[in-house]
Amino acid sequence: MKVIAAYLLAVLGGNASPSGDDLKNILASVGADADQDKIELLLSQIKGKDITELIASGREKLASVPAGGGAVAVSAPVGGGGGGAAPAAAAESKKEEKVEEKEESDDDMGFSLFD
Numbered sequence: 001m002k003v004i005a006a007y008l009l010a011v012l013g014g015n016a017s018p019s020g021d022d023l024k025n026i027l028a029s030v031g032a033d034a035d036q037d038k039i040e041l042l043l044s045q046i047k048g049k050d051i052t053e054l055i056a057s058g059r060e061k062l063a064s065v066p067a068g069g070g071a072v073a074v075s076a077p078v079g080g081g082g083g084g085a086a087p088a089a090a091a092e093s094k095k096e097e098k099v100e101e102k103e104e105s106d107d108d109m110g111f112s113l114f115d
Contacts, residue, residue: 002027003023003035003039004042006023007042009026019043020036020039023042023043
């Protein structure tokens, strides 16, 4: 990922076709290790291609990927009864989460286990 970021930084900086040495210099400037194999792989895969077209095609591919995560979706009630139960349950679970965060705090113990 850092090799791709270095490549994109070089292109944004005005270098339309960065070399492996350019990418190494960018990575070295921030103290990151440059893996020659990854640099060569990236440069071989994007050789002769326009970066804006690659990004556009990547966006199209990502648009079809579900991005739901682990959250539970709450739907609106269909009937007239029980409409207030779901929001009340959500508010109650938020209150419980806040209480748990305070319980896990070490501030009110007065000491640290690692001192």
